[in-house]
Amino acid sequence: METWIGFTSAEWQAIGLSVKVALACTLVTVPLAIAAGYLLARRRFWGKSVVESLFHLPLVMPPVTTGFLLLLLLGSRSPLGEWLESVFGIRIAFSYAAAVIAAAVVSFPLAVRAVRTAMEMVDPGLEEASRLLGASRLKTFFRITIPLALPGILSGAILSFARSLGEFGATITFAGNIAGETQTLPLAIYALMQVPGKEEATLRLVLVSVVISLAAMLLSEWYLQKMKHDRG
Template sequence: MSFSDAEWQAIGLSVRVAVACMVITLPLALWVGYKMARSRFRGKAVVESLLHLPLVMPPVTTGYLLLLALGARSPLGQWLESAFGLRLAFSFHAAVIASAVVSFPLVVRSVRTAMEMVDTRLEDASRLLGAGNLKTFFRITVPLAMPGILSGAILGFARSLGEFGATITFAGNIAGETQTLPLAIYALMQVPGGEEATLRLVLVSVGISLAAMLLSEWYIKKLRHDRG
């Protein structure tokens, strides 16, 4: 199976976007998931609905809202460009942001569920023994919730690999810069005689996602085995 330079670019870009997305979303998802699992406050249902909104909205709508908020004509976009020379829309950064926004609810949902299953008495005992909240979080809560956290990270990675609507709206379909695997597959489907190249990229996309899921399952089973 021989890949063209453009195909290698799409594959490499997709992996870079997915990894960057996972690095960005996971720390924030840990904090948000913990707060949603442990906190009780008025309006929590509204906050939860807003967090999960990208899951139910059409991805193109999400991309359009990102374009309105961070595009070159938006107040924030103009400020970022004038202050830092940073133009987000139709760039690699836009592809990462679009993927992160769409995949974030999946990661939060998995992290929150895992943390809700951690026995709070263990956290209370840790604090009684003198550990602070931060130390308890990283020594007790995170290790016990690790299978769910890992599952959320892999789900976010896989969702990022498959992101299309928000990316093409906010980042465009620029070869070598924002053309990820789904966008490259879509572009090749429009070209007469592009069936073979399309199939190659589809197989690569499926292979990467499947490998990530298998690695996640193996590691989760290893964690459970190590804990007895």
């Protein structure tokens, strides 16, 4: 059944779900990326290279591999998955939560790289001066480090959002392709490509994904230019 401007209700579901998953993924990813980026930019510790490699592993692994590992960790037959389901009644695999987790894991390295680079560019002398003036490390972090690294944090958020919109391999492996629950835009496009005569519907969803991603990047660029202008 077709609705507004020729889109079917199933297509609207896929579009809305993709935006919802991408926003949830960004909200989950950004705070973790800020913590990880600060750790890598400001701390020296034994095994740092190993930790950094683990953070970036989803960036180089095939997404299907990431999804399979998530399935092994959180699937209903895994020890952790069985425990969550039996104790709390939480079933993660093949659910909306699984789609968010898959997108967050895959997009996390991009956000970390952007945040780490931004924090490395913050002058440590400013942080030291703040602490010498009596500010705590936590207050310095929120009043000095975060504001100065904000453009990079925003860039990481946009990258996380855009990457989650295009996530396919980990999502279909860990969350499945369930219409109305886990079928995001890439999965809906893939499903339509398998049906003869659905080329027009496929093209509509492809164009929607391009428009949403382009809008996100343009918004990011506008904000960065505004930040540069405001800072003189």
